[in-house]
Amino acid sequence: MTASEPDTFSAQDAPEFAPAQFVRWFREVAPYVHAFRGKTFVVAFGGELVSDGALNALIQDLSLLTALGVKLVLVHGSRPQVNEQLKLKGYDMQFGRGIEPTSPEALECAKEAAGEIRLDIEAAFSQGLPNTPMSHAQVRVISGNFVTARPVGVIDGVDYQHTGAVRKMDLDAIKSILNQSSIVLLSPLGFSPTGEAFNLAMEDLATHMAVALRAEKLIFLTRDHTIHDADGSVDTELAREDADALLASASLDEDTASFLEHASKAVKRGVARAHLVSYTQDGSVLLEIFTHDGVGTMVVEDTLDDLRPATIDDVGAIVQLIDPLEADGTLVPRGRAVVEREFERFTVLEHDGVIYGCVQLNPYPEEKMAEMACLIVHPEWQGSGEGELLLRHTESRARAMGAKRLFVLTTRTSHWFIKRGFVQGGISDLPKERQTIYNRSRNSLVFIKKL
Known part of the structure; x- marks a missing residue:
């Protein structure tokens, strides 16, 4: 090392250094x-x-x-x-x-x-x-x-x-x-x-x-x-x-x-x-x-991937999962107040104390239907069947409520639901209460699955 060379090594000097990746990793830790x-x-x-x-x-x-x-x-x-x-x-x-x-x-x-x-x-x-x-x-x-x-x-x-x-x-x-x-x-x-x-x-x-x-x-x-x-x-x-x-x-x-x-x-x-x-x-x-x-x-004592009902203490983690999808238009913006009001409708997927997935189930008992919403798995933990796990759990919960059909509204993931037995429907197939709050500007596709 010459007198003009630095005597320390900076992470930025490494060819693989990626600031965005480092920040994302640090936040996830x-x-x-x-x-x-x-x-x-x-x-x-x-x-x-x-x-x-x-x-x-x-x-x-x-x-x-x-x-x-x-x-x-x-x-x-x-x-x-x-x-x-x-x-x-x-x-x-x-x-x-x-x-x-x-x-x-x-x-x-x-x-x-x-x-x-x-x-x-x-x-x-x-x-x-x-x-x-x-x-x-x-x-x-x-x-x-x-x-x-x-x-x-x-x-x-x-x-x-x-x-x-x-x-x-x-x-x-x-x-x-x-x-x-x-x-x-x-x-x-x-x-x-x-x-x-x-x-x-x-x-x-x-x-x-x-x-x-x-x-x-x-x-x-x-x-x-x-x-x-x-x-x-x-x-x-x-x-x-x-x-x-x-x-x-x-x-x-x-x-x-x-x-x-x-x-x-x-x-x-x-x-x-x-x-x-x-x-x-x-x-x-x-x-x-x-x-x-x-x-x-x-x-x-038992496997740590744990599906459980959400509590009020989970609201912050659920909002963190939802925020990126609201920002890119995948989900309708709803805000923390809505999640706090409806937290009992959520199920969370937790591993070792960290919540990395969630799903919401909204019942419509008069039509014997239920809506699955906010089906989210953190991007870092996708690919190991977590979405399937949340789906099967939601279907089971819907059946227990007496629902005969489960529906979802989506703008980005239609093929995922089609591969799992959902069939495309129309707005008229939704429960009447759900039809009145359907956001026509988003033009979400309706998919329905018989339970």
């Missing part, structure tokens, strides 16, 4: 920022992430989450590092997946590995490089004896020695730290009231912590242990019952099954969402949290 501010996330990862050199990138993304008001508890594992220490010291044993006895020698290796990783994490959060997410961050990381452990004991005649299980956690201290905008860091070790140290499983510790804190999210960062569909694509959302059925099928490898089992257990015990995310993709945590489908597998 805003609902997630609002939804997760003040919420607690437990993020857990094994020692593989550290040995693969992915720690610094992760820390920068976690620093960004803290800047957005997310409360973070980090739980790290250390199995590869412990095994390396055992090998260097000439011991034959190696830790695999699952509960295994921890000898005094292995416990010393676990302490050394945990201490080394803890220092690496603290050092990474202490970075202050300009032009990175860590610039001016000043993130405080606090670890301590927050976890009381008990020995696993003797099982089927096998003494597990220093292998332990979580007994209780100092939740008051942990919450106090989180409320001070600091990050809590937990190593896979616990201590008994007599001062003994016990080796804990990272997955079990993270699950206990997420359940105890009633965390919004439990995120397991793995090398690549997400759930995949038959075509090889990531299954981005699993209902807990489906996850349990998949586990019962015994079709998963040992590592993936372990992570999915703990995710399911966390959700069953009250954690809102549990995620399996690959750390091999840059920014995977941010993509999982701030995009509609994410990049990992999310386990929930």
